[in-house]
Amino acid sequence: xxxxxxxxxxxxxxxxxxxxxxxxHFYAAEDAVQEALLAxxxxxxxxxxxxNPRGWLVKVASRRLTDALRSERARRxxxxxxxxxxxxxxxxxxxxxxxxxxxxxxxxxxxxxxCHPELSVPAQIALTLRAVGGLTTAEIARACLxxxxxxxxxxxxxxxxxxxxxxxxxxxxxxxxxxxxxxxYLVFNEGYTATSGPRLRRADLAVEAxxxxxxxxxxxxxxxxxxxxxALMLLTDARRAARTDARGELVPLDEQDRGLWDKAAVEExxxxxxxxxxxxxxxxxxxxxxxSAGPYQVRAAxxxxxxxxxxxxxxxxxxxxxxxxxxxxxxxxxxxxxSRVVALAMVxxxxxxxxxxxxxxxxTAAIGHRVEAVRAHLLERAGEVAAARAAYGSAARRTLSLPxxxxxxxxxxxxxxxxxxxxxx
Numbered sequence: 001x002x003x004x005x006x007x008x009x010x011x012x013x014x015x016x017x018x019x020x021x022x023x024x025h026f027y028a029a030e031d032a033v034q035e036a037l038l039a040x041x042x043x044x045x046x047x048x049x050x051x052n053p054r055g056w057l058v059k060v061a062s063r064r065l066t067d068a069l070r071s072e073r074a075r076r077x078x079x080x081x082x083x084x085x086x087x088x089x090x091x092x093x094x095x096x097x098x099x100x101x102x103x104x105x106x107x108x109x110x111x112x113x114x115c116h117p118e119l120s121v122p123a124q125i126a127l128t129l130r131a132v133g134g135l136t137t138a139e140i141a142r143a144c145l146x147x148x149x150x151x152x153x154x155x156x157x158x159x160x161x162x163x164x165x166x167x168x169x170x171x172x173x174x175x176x177x178x179x180x181x182x183x184x185y186l187v188f189n190e191g192y193t194a195t196s197g198p199r200l201r202r203a204d205l206a207v208e209a210x211x212x213x214x215x216x217x218x219x220x221x222x223x224x225x226x227x228x229x230x231a232l233m234l235l236t237d238a239r240r241a242a243r244t245d246a247r248g249e250l251v252p253l254d255e256q257d258r259g260l261w262d263k264a265a266v267e268e269x270x271x272x273x274x275x276x277x278x279x280x281x282x283x284x285x286x287x288x289x290x291x292s293a294g295p296y297q298v299r300a301a302x303x304x305x306x307x308x309x310x311x312x313x314x315x316x317x318x319x320x321x322x323x324x325x326x327x328x329x330x331x332x333x334x335x336x337x338x339s340r341v342v343a344l345a346m347v348x349x350x351x352x353x354x355x356x357x358x359x360x361x362x363x364t365a366a367i368g369h370r371v372e373a374v375r376a377h378l379l380e381r382a383g384e385v386a387a388a389r390a391a392y393g394s395a396a397r398r399t400l401s402l403p404x405x406x407x408x409x410x411x412x413x414x415x416x417x418x419x420x421x422x423x424x425x
Contacts, residue, residue, distance in 0.1 A: 017106025228297030
């Protein structure tokens with residue numbers, strides 16, 4: 001993505017929030033924003049980016065939305081309906097090129113609108129990823145592990161339910177917090193896993209997710225799960241520079257140059273999770289997690305153990321395994337259980353990990369490529385070269401991520417020609 005397109009897309013959530021605040025028509029506002037983005041992509045490369053690109057987009061999108069709303073109404077109702085287009089408060093979009101930008105960040109209000117209590121949690125997540133994250137329906141379907149047609153219907157129904165809902169921070173916004181945190185976590189993951197090719201334009205989603213989580217933390221400074229989520233994001237994002245090599249290929253955690261990790265982000269993340277766990281029942285680490293800590297605090301504690309270690313060999317895998325034992329009780333999902341298998345194998349050996357992997361059952365079908373990748377890694381560690389090579393190939397065929405596919409095929413190719421050694425721990 002070029003710089004112009006990237007800038008316009010980063011402004012899109014703010015522009016959509018401004019239009020929904022001003023007009024209250026979610027469906028039509030989203031269409032108008034898309035038209036404004038297309039106009040920017042066509043004009044900015046030739047005329048240059050305006051001094052206030054967000055204001056330019058708000059102005060153009062407002063005009064498109066106004067035209068669309070007026071065209072839907074009969075001539076005799078136009079003057080009467082024009083009153084409905086008046087802003088609900090003193091918010092006024094800046095003129096294109098103006099130095100001033102809106103003082104209020106509408107993205108957070110848009111986030112809470114998408115997490116309306118009348119929507120199911122899956123619908124809240126889908127709508128927020130679409131409106132705030134700017135993801136396509138296909139990307140949301142992949143993130144939520146559901147078919148694309150199902151996701152398209154879910155988003156359409158969700159838009160219909162929030163049509164006409166008053167824009168702004170609701171009185172009961174704290175009740176929507178669990179859905180908001182889950183959405184932010186998914187948005188972060190979608191951005192963090194954007195490594196190359198068309199997905200590179202999603203990398204800024206991780207930055208936006210961190211920014212929004214900081215905003216939520218300012219609203220709820222005493223909430224330890226919010227602090228845990230922010231810590232998790234910081235500790236994970238700290239490894240971004242080491243996650244790919246000079247060619248853009250994936251580098252697994254155990255092979256990363258830890259000198260490239262963002263030390264400031266690691267320190268902030270560790271301080272946050274230490275504070276969060278200290279109020280959850282115990283001091284720190286596994287003991288604290290066994291108190292009343294929530295899933296994000298436990299995940300952050302796992303990330304902290306990784307980030308504190310100087311190398312993979314120096315990592316306290318027993319503590320990580322204990323933390324995963326806690327996490328799978330809180331969130332017994334396939335991803336969490338599979339991650340526990342990896343930790344178990346690091347503590348008790350690859351054979352124990354393979355046995356546990358077989359016990360996961362069919363509920364891991366939605367993450368089949370990850371299961372095959374873990375199986376391949378454990379088989380390689382156990383010395384079963386031919387079986388490991390076949391499992392790497394199977395994982396590569398199942399994944400939808402080109403960087404992951406290249407990495408898995410490279411691992412399989414590395415084993416080509418090697419003899420099938422005897423099993424080893």
